[in-house]
Amino acid sequence: MRPRRLTRRALIRGGAMGAAVAAMAGCAANEPEPVAPAPPDPQVELLRQVIAGKERTIALYERAAADEPALLPFLERHKVHLAELRRRLPPATTPATAPVTAQTASPAPSGGASPGKVSRTRLRDTERKAAAARPKQLQSVSPPLAQLLASIGACEAAHVQALSRPL
């Protein structure tokens, strides 16, 4: 096959096209670029997840403690956890008024906020899962947050044992 030769006319036409493309590119460069949203901070995302879980746990305990006041100390300790976790959120992501109650709780993924009596077994299972998750959650966070998560996990582990006994 014979190679196609570039004619003088084709070169001129190509040059004009190139100039047009360059001009368009120049226009685009002068326009303000759309601001790409900053990627979410993994630590803040984790904090949000842990806070949501803690809010669900508090909601469970508030319902359970209505029938069994002996559970109130457990509820109070979870509120301490929640307050400490919220304190670690960057100011921009902290709710303006975030009372430490279940009113801000996220909906439970699997009927966690469903009405009805909350059993000790359910509370114990919630505590056990939360405690088991802490060592993994603290793997890649800042040292202070790792310490907070470890401390919360230790409290939750003690709750598991306490809920296995008469209160």
Add this chain to the structure above:
Amino acid sequence: MSTVSTVSATTTVSARDALLAALLKALAAEHAAVYAYSLGAARVEGRQRSLLTAAHAAHRNRRDQLRTLINGRGGTPVEAEPSYTLPLRPGTSAEAVRLATLVEEGVTAVYLELVAVDDGPVRRLAALAMQESVTRSYGLRPEITALPGLRPATPSPAPATPTTQATPADAPASAAPGG
């Protein structure tokens, strides 16, 4: 003048030193815990004896795990001292249980420090060890603090100090194992 590579190397060495220092501190705490439980377990009977004997075995296991971690990171594990200064020398079962709870508080505080190091497997071990210590403590004395290690329920005891001879039973409670 420092180059990027020398600064990086210095940082790495510093981080490694900090990691090993925290691991060695935890190992020293476990040595002290093993010592304290060996004294305490001889003073109790029945269920309490089972609890203290199990705790003794658990601390021996953690001690051995820490030795392995230290060796694996190029450090040299510290050996146990002949004896340790304890906050109290258990003469009764109540004192043995009291000593055990102080041991667990001290160990919890040391593992909380270890959680802060930049080493995933070490962080995991420290977090699990904290959960075990707090649970054991609850088994001996049914009290729970919201943030174990971060907010001690009682005034923070001083770290354990190895001694060459045992402390008398009426010595002031100035130190606790685990620190």
